[in-house]
Amino acid sequence: MKLMMLQGLEGRSNNVVSLLFDCLNLPCADLGLDSDPLLHWQYHPDKYVDHVVLGKGPPGGSWQAMDGNVLTISLSRWMELPGMDYRSFGGGGPPTCRNSRASVASMAKYYSEYVKLKRLQENFRCGTVVTDVKPLANDQWLVTGVEHAGDEGALDMPFHYVTSHLVLATGNYDRPNKLKVPGDSEPYVIYSLLELERMVKQNKLSEHSDPVLVVGAGLSAADAIIACRFHGLPVLHAFRRSSGDPGFVFRQLPENMYPEYHKVHQMMTDGGNSYKKYKSLPEHKIIEIMPDYKVRLMGPGDGGSAACYVIKVSAVIALIGAQPDLYFLPQSGVGLGVKKDLPVASRSNPIEVEPFSYECTEAPGLYAIGSLAGDNFVRFVHGGALAFTSHIHKQLSDCEASAAADEAVEV
Ligand SMILES: Cc1cc2nc3c(=O)[nH]c(=O)nc-3n(C[C@H](O)[C@H](O)[C@H](O)COP(=O)(O)OP(=O)(O)OC[C@H]3O[C@@H](n4cnc5c(N)ncnc54)[C@H](O)[C@@H]3O)c2cc1C
Structure with missing residues (x-):
């Protein structure tokens, strides 16, 4: 019956609860409508589920680790959390319109402010790294980690939790894909835009340097080209x-909303005629990266045969995707994905979850939401949060009811 109700709903998630929630929260958003949500939020203190949120950095996950200058792909209202208008927190600087894209920095600030304004700080233990998760008898999980000491010289503090409900929301971006060629770990090979900005700040890169070699053809690589051009x-x-x-991601983005990505796409197709400091190298592979800032490439040579040649660069920035880092789970999470014998991977092998609870099909008591479960946009994360909370709440209520019944029998 529930599946019947969901027929006809469309969106960028394969998870039915996420899709339904999104359709109710942002009705017809993909058609360009800015309609009021069909959901109403009400606080029920009696439904509170005792919980703690562990995370390496401040609230906001990956948003806190990205280059703040980049504009989001989504409109800011698509990335709002329940009960707090993006415009109302006011700390992000322009643009504050909910119907335009925001800067990554302002979204990161919005998420950390959200935790303060909703008085959720007590539940957050920031600066904590989970290092080990083990199943125990009695359907419980032992979670081990360290809390980084704030003060210099102070010791990190180990911690342990035992819980019957553990939710994984560790995202897909902790392990950038490497180039997998000899020399891919040379110090001048970097895998994040933040690192590029750092090198510019440290005067390691300037307009007089040898070229920066950008590798990749997605939005992050485009962000790197925009940053290089800016500097x-x-x-x-x-x-x-x-x-x-025809398969470039840029083609899926409307030109009026994403002019900067279309500019990059144009540079890629015209080879760089429109910007003299840029040269595109289509159909190219990196073969080897040498310690002396030389890179061997293979590209289409004359007459259709491939040709190898060497270029001199100042840095290589490879933005070719990222993977989750589930080293803390038994077998590093192998067995939890849709493809059981392969590691969990962003996009190609998300964690397999039950559709209405987000509980891992292979591990009762373990839940996965967000990009780990294939919900790659913030607007779809809420569905997973609703599903697991409802499931846990129901389980706890059932436990309480059966304990009360046992007591009544004893009396
Ligand atoms: C460049 C880029 C641009 C994006 N733009 C958009 C956009 O415009 N719109 C949109 O909706 N989405 C966008 N996204 C996706 C968005 O970031 C995610 O959907 C969103 O962050 C939700 O992800 P999450 O909660 O699953 O995990 P994340 O936000 O990735 O958070 C997971 C957190 O867990 C931490 N963690 C991992 N392992 C451990 C451990 N062992 N112990 C403690 N902490 C740990 C990580 O360090 C991270 O801070 C973008 C992503 C990227 C990379």
Whole structure:
């Protein structure tokens, strides 16, 4: 019956609860409508479930670790949390309109402010790293980790929790994909935009440097090209597809909303005629990275045969996706994915969860939400949170009811 109700709903999630929640929260958002939510939020203190949130950094997850200058792909209202208008917190700087894209920095601030304004701080233990998760007898989980001491010189504090309900929300972005060629860990090979900005700040890169080699053809690689252009750095841009490939992600984005990505796409297709410090290298592979800032590439040579050649660069920035880091789980999470024999991977192998509870199909008491469960946009994370909370709440209520019944029998 529930599945019947969901027929006809569409969205960028394969999880039915996430999809339904999104359709109620942001009705017809993908058609460009800014309609009021069909949901009403009400606080029920009696339904409170005792919990603690562990995380490496401040509230906001990956948003706190991305380059703050980049604009979001989503409109800011699509990334709001329940009961707090993006405009109302006011700390993000322009733009504050809910119907435009925001800066990553302002979203990061919105998420940390949310925890304060909703008085959730007591539940958050920031600066904590979970290092081990083990199943115990009696359907419980032992969670071990360390809390980083704030003060310099102070010791990190180990901690343990035993719980019957453990929710994984550790995201997909902790392990950037490496180039997997000799030399891919040379110090001048970097895998994040923040690192590029750091190198500019430290004057390791300037407009007089050798070119920065950007590898990748997605939105993050485009962000790196935009950043290089902003700083006046010369750029060589290597990607595997041909320049006219119809599969580039840029083609899915409306030009009026994402002009900067369309500009990059244009540079990729015209080879760089529109910006003299940029040169595109379509159909290119990185073969080897040498310690002396030289990189061996393979690209289409004359007459259709592949040709190898060497270029001199100042840095290589490879933005070719990322994977979750589930080292703390038994077998590093292998067995939890949709493809059981492979590691959990962003997009190709999300954690398999029960559709209405988000409980892992292979591990009762363990739940997964967000990008780990295939919900790659913030607007779909709420569905997972609702599903697991409802499931846990029901289980706890059932336990209380059966304990009360036992007591009544004893009396
Ligand atoms: C460049 C980029 C741009 C994006 N733009 C958008 C956008 O415009 N709109 C949108 O809706 N979504 C966007 N996303 C996706 C968005 O970031 C995620 O959907 C969102 O952050 C929710 O993810 P999450 O809660 O699953 O995990 P995350 O936000 O990734 O948070 C997981 C957190 O868990 C921490 N963690 C991991 N392992 C441990 C451990 N062992 N111990 C303690 N903590 C740990 C991580 O360090 C991280 O802080 C973007 C993502 C990227 C990378």
